[in-house]
Amino acid sequence: MYRTLITCTTLALAAGAAAPVLAQSADQYPGKPIRLVIPFPPGGGTDILSRVIANKLTEATKWTIVPENKAGAGGTIGITEAAKAPATGYEMVMGQKDNLILGPYLYKNLPWNPTKDLTPVAHIAYTPVIIATSVNSPYKSIADVVAAAKASPSKITYGSPGNGTSIHIAGHMFEKAAGVQLTHVPYKGSNPALMDAIAGNVDLLVSSIPSAIAQIKAGKLRPLAVTSAKRSTSLPDVPTMQEQGMKGFDVSTWYGLFMPAGTPADITAKMNAEVNKLLAKPETQEAILAQGAEPKAMSITEFDKMYRADFANSKAVVEASGATIQ
Numbered sequence: 001m002y003r004t005l006i007t008c009t010t011l012a013l014a015a016g017a018a019a020p021v022l023a024q025s026a027d028q029y030p031g032k033p034i035r036l037v038i039p040f041p042p043g044g045g046t047d048i049l050s051r052v053i054a055n056k057l058t059e060a061t062k063w064t065i066v067p068e069n070k071a072g073a074g075g076t077i078g079i080t081e082a083a084k085a086p087a088t089g090y091e092m093v094m095g096q097k098d099n100l101i102l103g104p105y106l107y108k109n110l111p112w113n114p115t116k117d118l119t120p121v122a123h124i125a126y127t128p129v130i131i132a133t134s135v136n137s138p139y140k141s142i143a144d145v146v147a148a149a150k151a152s153p154s155k156i157t158y159g160s161p162g163n164g165t166s167i168h169i170a171g172h173m174f175e176k177a178a179g180v181q182l183t184h185v186p187y188k189g190s191n192p193a194l195m196d197a198i199a200g201n202v203d204l205l206v207s208s209i210p211s212a213i214a215q216i217k218a219g220k221l222r223p224l225a226v227t228s229a230k231r232s233t234s235l236p237d238v239p240t241m242q243e244q245g246m247k248g249f250d251v252s253t254w255y256g257l258f259m260p261a262g263t264p265a266d267i268t269a270k271m272n273a274e275v276n277k278l279l280a281k282p283e284t285q286e287a288i289l290a291q292g293a294e295p296k297a298m299s300i301t302e303f304d305k306m307y308r309a310d311f312a313n314s315k316a317v318v319e320a321s322g323a324t325i326q
Contacts, residue, residue, distance in 0.1 A: 026266035039078025044190035045210030075099030087262035128228030149180035209292025
């Protein structure tokens with residue numbers, strides 16, 4: 001009888017221990033707030049789009065999404081925290097080219113592997129890079145910048161959100177395509193670079209459109225070019241680099257939600273379905289377009305395939321750009 005009592009007690013305890021696991025099934029998920037790590041400072045493109053998605057997802061599902069900025073080291077600090085978090089579906093991160101694709105080639109000894117320690121959940125949007133200058137600047141076109149840079153090598157400066165970002169890479173690619181030498185001025189995030197460009201403390205701003213579009217529309221920055229093959233939907237009057245003589249120039253970045261590897265597939269599938277429903281709504285599309293990004297939904301399989309191909313192809317791009325972490 002004593003042995004039977006122990007057995008029954010053990011089974012009861014085991015059943016009780018299993019209850020939290022059952023509570024995290026997709027049917028009951030989420031049962032508590034979900035933290036969204038934003039691996040860049042407030043005010044930049046990643047921060048803006050993350051908060052658009054967090055707010056719209058909360059409105060549509062009544063889930064509680066809690067955005068939290070964890071900036072530093074080109075976005076890799078926030079990614080590190082997310083990659084090491086419990087794989088329960090309650091930790092996710094807004095990743096993009098800077099931190100997930102370029103970071104591993106630029107930062108030595110990162111404590112995570114981009115294709116092993118994180119799982120793609122939902123693609124959000126993509127955006128070209130924009131090259132702009134102060135409205136008081138003498139430069140009216142890319143041709144003006146190229147002519148001045150050839151006359152005075154290394155004299156023209158451009159600000160970026162930091163070393164090793166996709167913006168930094170775009171600046172290097174501009175130099176190589178135009179055959180000029182510029183001086184890169186890295187900042188700790190998009191906002192300080194933006195403010196110095198407006199003030200004329202740097203000659204050019206190389207930025208994501210979401211970071212710069214408000215100041216462009218306010219008339220404080222003069223856009224010179226977008227780096228994509230096609231013009232931006234949000235800034236249709238701004239010519240591409242290709243239109244200004246840079247044949248084949250096509251640089252863009254993307255944004256997407258990731259969770260730690262090992263997160264249950266039914267939970268990532270549920271998040272993907274809810275985000276894709278959100279991206280299909282005109283009001284969400286308008287909110288993303290208003291920030292200068294182009295919304296694009298993908299299945300998890302499509303996103304994973306794109307992500308892995310982008311990572312594999314970027315090593316040569318980083319090496320060719322000459323980008324380094326100082």
